[in-house]
Amino acid sequence: MRNAVRLLDVLDRMESGPIIEEEIFDMELVPSTMAALQKKYDIHIAADAAIVPEDDAFADRLFEAGLEMAETLGVFCTDTGRRMVWSRNEILDAIGLAPSELTIGEFPDAHTQVKRFPEDAARVTIKGGPVGTPSPEQLYLAIQQSYAQEPLVDLMIDGSLETVYGREGRSHSPWELLMAWHEMEMVLTAVARAGRPGLGIGCTEDSVSEIGELSVTSAERLGPHHWHHIAMVSEFKTNYALMTKVAHLIKSGSVIHSFYNTIYGGTAGGREGMAIAIVGGCILLQMAYMTTTHSVSPTHPFFGNTTTPDILRALAPAQQAISRNSHLLNDVVITPVGGPGTKTLLYEVAAQSITSVSSGAAGLIGPRSAAGTQPGHVSGLEARFMAEVAHAARGMSRREANRLVTEIVGRYQEELDKRPIGQRFDEVYDVVRVQPSQAWIDTYEAVKDELGQMGMTFDSPSAHAAVGGDLVGSEIEGGS
C-alpha cells in the first residue's frame, strides 16, 4: 500500500522514532543484532556449502531472522538521529499489501514484472543497462542505445555521466541538475532511436541528492511510468535528501525502485550476516520507501563485485527466503569484476544469473560490468547474454543450478583479483552502427558454447518473442 497517509506516517516516525547516536547504531546495534539472530535462528552457511541450496526450512528460518532484524533495527535517519521503527504486525501488513505484479513503461513497450518462486518457469524481467557506471559524455547515447535495442531487454537502466558539457559534475550542486537533464535528454533519445519510445527507464542515475530527481521527474519529462531509484545507505540508513525523493515520487504517483547494497565483511558480518541483511534490508526498503520494486547488490569489500562464491552463498538462500515467504518484487543487480571483451565477465554473469533465477528473483539488473568503476567499460551485448542465460535458467531445479554454477565459478574465481576490466565501449562496439565487434561476438559465442556443453539449453529468439506479458499470468499459477 502506498498513499499520502502512509507517507505521513513514515515521515512522522522519522521525526519521532528512538534517538540513537550513528556510531552506536553502526558499530554496536547492527553487529550485535546480527550475531544474536544468527544464533537464535541457527543460521549457518559453511564455506564449502552448496552455492544454490535447496533447503526450504533453512530459507524460511532466514526469512524469520530477516523479519526480526527489520523489526529490531528499523532504518536510521542521519538527519534526525532517530530510528524509524515498525512492529512485526505493521511489517507483515505492509509487505502483504505490496504489489506482486507491476507494469512499467508505456504502450507499446510496457512490460509487466511478476513475482517468481524458486525453480519457477515464469518469465524473469530483464532490466539491462550500466547501472550508474560513469561513461564518457561522447559515448553515453550510443551506450544506452546498445541496451535499448536488445529485444530481450524488457526495461532499461541508465549509466551515469562522467562529465556534463565537458565539465566535472558535482553532487548537490547546479551541476547535478544539469547532469540529470543531460541524462534524461540522452536516454529518451536512445530509446527513440532503438524504436522503443515507451521502454521503461530506470532513472535518475545522476541524482545523488534530491536535486536531480526533483528536476527531471514529472509527466512531461521522465514520467511516473519509469522506475525511479532511491538508495538505502549501507547499512540500513537514510536521510532527508532520500526521503525527499520518496515524498516526491509518491506525490507524483511514480514507480519507486529502491535498492540496498550490503557489504560482505562489513558490520553485518560474513555469509550469514549478509544473508540476513539481504532479507531484512528488502523488508525495510518496503517499510521506509513504500517501494514498488527493489533490488539487492551484495558487494565485496575489495573487488566491488557481487559474484564471489561467498556472496553467492549468501544471496541464493536470501533470495529463496524472500520469494518463498512474500510476494515482494525482488531484483538482483549483477556486478562482475570482468569488463567487456572478457570471458570472465560472461562467466560471472552466467553464475549469478542462474543462482538468482533458480532462487526466485523476479528480475535481473545490469550487468554493471567492471564493477561499475571503469568509465565506459559497459556494453549492451552483456545484457543480451544475461537475458539469454536467465531465460535458459527458468524452471531449472536448484540442484541443477548448483551443479552449473559450481562449474562456472571454477572458471572465473582465480581471475577476480587480476581485475580483468576488459575494453571500453568504443573498443568493443562500432559506435556509429551501435553493433558489437566481431571479436566481442566471438567471445560471447564461445562462452555460450561452453555453457551449452555443460548442459544449458538456450531458447531461440522466436521462443522469446512468444513469451509475452500475457503468458506470465498463467505461468505463475504453477510457480510454487
Place this chain on the structure above:
Amino acid sequence: MADKDESLKQAGADLEKAMMSAETGKGVEIAQSMLDKGLSPSQFFVEVLQPVLYEIGKRFERLEIFLPELMKAAKVAKAIQAEVLEPSLRSGKGETTSVGSVVIGTCKGDIHDIGKNMVALMLQVNGFKVYDLGTDVSAQSFIDAAREHEAKIIAMSSLLTTSMPYMGDLTKRLEGLGLRKEYRVIVGGAPVTQAYADRIGADAYGSDAVSAVQQCLSLAKSTMQS
C-alpha cells in the same frame, strides 16, 4: 633471552585472544603486566601489540574475520593505549607508541561510510590515532580538523564520481592557503583511481582498505623524515 622471547610470544597469543573476544579488561591486564615486568611502552607496542594487530589486519584482508571482529580488536587496542601506554609515557622519557595521526572522512556530496569505516578501523589497529569526521565533509572541514588534531595525513573517501571533484578541492585549497607541504593527502573509494589521484595532486591512493593502510604507513614515515 629465550625466556624473554617466549614471554613475548605468550603475551601476544593471549592478547590476540582477548582482542578477538573484546575482553578489554584482559587486554589491559596483559599490557600492564608486561610493563610491570620491565618492558617499556614502546617495546610493548613494537614487540607485542603491533605484531598482533598486524596479524588481525591480515586476517581481515583475507576475509577470515569481518568488521565486527576488527571493531572488537580496535576497542581493546584503544583501551590499552588510553589506560596503560599513554599514562606510562606521560611519566616517562617522551617515547611514543603512535604511528601518526590521520583525519579521515567521506568527502562532500557523499554519504557512504562503510568503506571509510573499514579504513579507519584498519588504521587504528595499525597504531594510528584516527579522527573520523564522518560523511559529507567539506575541504575546509578536513583542513580545520587536521590543524586541530595536529594530524599530518588527511584521508578522503568517495564512492561517487559526482563527489570526487570535492577531493580535488582539498588539494587546491591546501595549495591556495599555502599549506600543501604541511599535509599528506590520500584518496580512495570505488571510482577513484591512481590516475585520478595523480591528476588532483594527491600524495597517495588506496585501492582498498589494506592498501590504504600501507600507503598511510609510508606517508607517516615521509612526514617524520621531512
